[in-house]
Amino acid sequence: MSSLTIPRFFFNTWFWFTLIAIVIAIHYFWGKTPPPPKPSKFFTKHKKTITKVGDIFLIFITLLLCLPWVSFPINTVLKAVSEHHQIGTRELRLICSIFLISMITCSGIAGGLVGLLSIFRSNLTKVKRIILLIISLLPLIFTIIDLSITSTENLWSFIKLGLIYSSTCWIINGPAIITGKHFFRVSWALLCKLRLASGDYLE
Numbered sequence: 001m002s003s004l005t006i007p008r009f010f011f012n013t014w015f016w017f018t019l020i021a022i023v024i025a026i027h028y029f030w031g032k033t034p035p036p037p038k039p040s041k042f043f044t045k046h047k048k049t050i051t052k053v054g055d056i057f058l059i060f061i062t063l064l065l066c067l068p069w070v071s072f073p074i075n076t077v078l079k080a081v082s083e084h085h086q087i088g089t090r091e092l093r094l095i096c097s098i099f100l101i102s103m104i105t106c107s108g109i110a111g112g113l114v115g116l117l118s119i120f121r122s123n124l125t126k127v128k129r130i131i132l133l134i135i136s137l138l139p140l141i142f143t144i145i146d147l148s149i150t151s152t153e154n155l156w157s158f159i160k161l162g163l164i165y166s167s168t169c170w171i172i173n174g175p176a177i178i179t180g181k182h183f184f185r186v187s188w189a190l191l192c193k194l195r196l197a198s199g200d201y202l203e
Helices: 015-030 041-045 047-083 089-114 128-149 152-179 183-193
Strands: none
Touching: 041 047, 047 089, 089 128, 089 152, 128 152, 152 183
16 A cells, blocks of 8 residues: 555655756757647637637636635624624634635736736736736735734745735736736747747747
């Protein structure tokens, strides 16, 4: 049975990042760059419909992932109120912390998915970039508020949570906010430089 045990390094994130980096390096120096993609006639003909369906799907996924995080603190508050007629300062701090943790998670997930909507993929005006900036700062804002009311014992756990979900937003929205170019366009340019793709980015 011990011979069938999966080595621990397979569960290490850095192992997979290193492996992917090695594969990309090998392809960069010895691989063959793929030909430019040909635009699909079906996609070109039904581009608007596909874009709308994609936006609806993203909104649905966002709601599906965020609703449990929104309903959980509400149920916690209702349960606390039903069990205790009077809620002390300690219980109130705990309820607020649970709510803020939910908001950190929810805003991080929603912020990344909202940035993928078609409205933010082209014609990135100053207003759109400011909106994305505000969305991307929400997990950090909720984290700071949570740190101000929670105990010092769990500070690092909350900081890590805030950094993880803030990075989710910034990976997707960062290119649009900083360069004015969408995540997909910047990613395509990077793939071309790594010789993993070629040709112009297809909207």
